[in-house]
Each structure stands twice: as C-alpha cells, then as structure tokens.
Amino acid sequence: MSLDLAAADRAIARGRVLTLLALAGVVAVYVLALQFTPPERLQGLAQKIFYLHVPAAWSGLMAFVLVGITSALFLWLKEPRLDAFAEASAEVGLMFSVIMLTTGPIWGKPIWGTWWTWDARLTFTLFEFLLFCGYFALRSAVREREERAKFSAVVGIMGMLLVPFIHLTVYLFNTTHPQPVVARVDGPALPGVMLRTFLISLGTFTLLYLGFVMQRYGIAIRTAHQEALDA
C-alpha cells in the first residue's frame, strides 16, 4: 500500500528534527548577519534583509518547480504520494513567497522610496503566489480524492508552462530590481564575509524548506489515508 501510515509518521518526525535544526540555523544567520557581517556601503542596514529575502525567494521558487515536476510525474505514474508531495511543496512555497513578498517592500521603501514597484521579480513572485492560491482554491473545491489529485496536477503543469511567459511579460513590462550579485558568470561580486553569510542562509532556508515539506507531506499522507477510510 502506497499510503503507509508508519512512513508518514517517520516523515513528520524527521521533518520536525530538520525544522528545529533549520530554525536554529535561522537564529545563527540573524546573529551572523547583524553582528558579524559588515553593513553595505550604500544601502546600510537595509541590505541585511538580503540574507533573508533572497534565500526565501530561492526556497519559494524551488518549491514551485518541484510542484510542477511532481505534478507531471503524478499524471504519469498515478502515485498518490506524488500528489501528497505536490500539495506539501505548494503550501510551503506559498509561505516562502509570502516572506519574499513582505521582505521585498520593506527593503524597497528605504532604497526605492516606495513600498511597491511593479518591478519584474516582485511582480513575478506575486503571480507565482496568486497562481498557487488558485491551486489551493481548486484543491479545496474538489471533494473526490483522485479527481482532486488529477486536477491539481493539471493546474501544476499549466502553471509550469505559464512561468516563462509571465517571466517574459514582467521583464518586458518593467524592471528596477538589483542585478544578480551572486549567480554571475564572472563569479560572485560580493565580499567574502557577505558571501559566507549569504551561503549559510541559503543552506539554512533549503533545510527549512525540507523540514517543512517533510512534515506537511506526512500530514498529507495521513489525511489521504483518513479520506480513503471514510470513503
């Protein structure tokens, strides 16, 4: 049986350990960023949010890409665990995009002089966020489990195809976003200390994603199991 309760409990327990580790890591990142990393020359303290904003954006994007991939795999293999993973990853991705969408404007206010600009990446994340709000609206509106899995997988794949178009749209529309400082062809343009803090934060947020997803995945499996019993 693919919906193994014991495995679900193990996933939740392991996820909890990972989450606790990652949360300790987040504390460490804060201390490191505020105390042991020099402030940026032009942006001052506002730049500190970069250590939170960029890794959250990374985790959010990773979450959504994995939803697309597991959705496609689900339609192929019809494995309920893939649907449970997609559901978990979408929900965690939604949370990370909220972090990204709130920290962005907080940084934007002192640096750009306004809370919200129609900057390409900010707008892109907003779309990503709204697309997955729709994804969850659909999930909640379909009662039958197999149909829900199928429909949400289809929306997951459609979302993945839409992403490049939205990307192009928001870039052609407007961009004021800072250019990449880490992922560059000629190597990171960040001083060593800042790069270290950033990379630690990136690792921490990836761990946080894993911890959350494992717990949420376990819960999804348990819910699916319960639904199967009720049916």
Place this chain on the structure above:
Amino acid sequence: MSGWRAAVAIAGKDLRIERRSRTALLTASTFAVLIQLVFVFARDTATTTLAMVAPSVLWITMALTSLLALNRAFLLEREHAAMEGILLAPVPRAALFWGKWLGNLAFVALVQLLAFLVWVLFFNVAPSLSLLLVFALTLAAAAGFTAAGTLLAAMTARTRHAELLLPVLLLPFLVPPVFAGAQATMRLLAGRPMDELAGWLRLLVVYDVAFLVLATLLFPIVVDE
C-alpha cells in the same frame, strides 16, 4: 468518424445550442458594452482622455468577456449529464477538446466582434486599416487563452464553485496575451512601424501554440473517469 469531423460536429452542436437560446450571446454582449461604459465613467475626464485608456479598455473588455463566455462552456454539459453522453461517443478525446475549443473560440470571437465595434464607436477610434489588425490581434490572443480556459473550465465545471474558481485560475493565464495584445494595440493606434510589432506577435503565437499543445495533451486526462 475522423477526429476533425468529430471536433467540428461538437463545436457545431455547441453553437447550435447557442443560436437557439441566444441567452449567453445576449448576456455576454450586454456585459461587453456595460464594462466599457463603466470605464468611460470611472476616469477623471479633465486629465484622462478617451484615447489614453482606449487600448486598456479594449483588452480588459476582451479578457473579462471571455471569462464570462468560458464559464458557460461546460456548465451546459453538466445539465442532464450531457458530458457522459459525449464521452461515450467513439471519438478521440483530443477531438473532443478541439471541438469544445473551436466552439468556445467561435463564441468568444463573435462577442469580441460586437465588443470591438462598440469600442470603436465609444472611444472615437479613427477607422483605418490598422483597426483590422487590432481585431486580428484580439482573435490571436483569444486562440491561446480559450485553449487554457477550455481546459480549466472542464475541471472547474465539475467542482462546487465553478463560477468563482474559473476567473481565479484563468486570470493569471490571461496576463501574457493581454499584455502583448495591449502593447501591440498601442503601437498600431500610434501608427508605429510594423517591425515594432514583431516581438509582440511572436509572443502571442508562441503562447497560442504552447497552450493548444498542452491542452490537447492534458484534456483527455481531465475528462476521463
């Protein structure tokens, strides 16, 4: 029956239902006029001229009217379990998608034509040859988003909140074609050279092809029990 003939038969059936009742056509056309009226009044007449908002109003009208039209696409099939009847017919599922899509596109195009004529009148758009191109743009955009919309509507029609869900799911898919269409319209109305349009047209065509292919592939999965 060959796939194409089945698709045309399904589209024909949908349009015949429409022709006999005319409810949806009347509703959608009235809606398309009302939306434009609202826009005319919801602006500062001292600072914002009609010409300034004309392209935006055209594209928002097209987007919202198509939403309304697509919502009814599968609700018809839900009554008297008509969908089961169609699914029993020995036609390929992909042909079923193309039939529904063609029917929807024809319906949307008809409403768009009416909305377009009203728009030319309301917004004092000078009649010219480039207006034909603007209308062609709305059709090109409609081809892609009715493909995405037909696929989404096939799913939402089977949920409890179809009327609410479809707009929320479909609107993000409307953004790229509406953006490209509005940009091209602005350039056409401003009499810009044609090569400035090429990029936007390419975006529309790639979008259309991408979503038609994806919807053809995914539709059978959605409708199969």
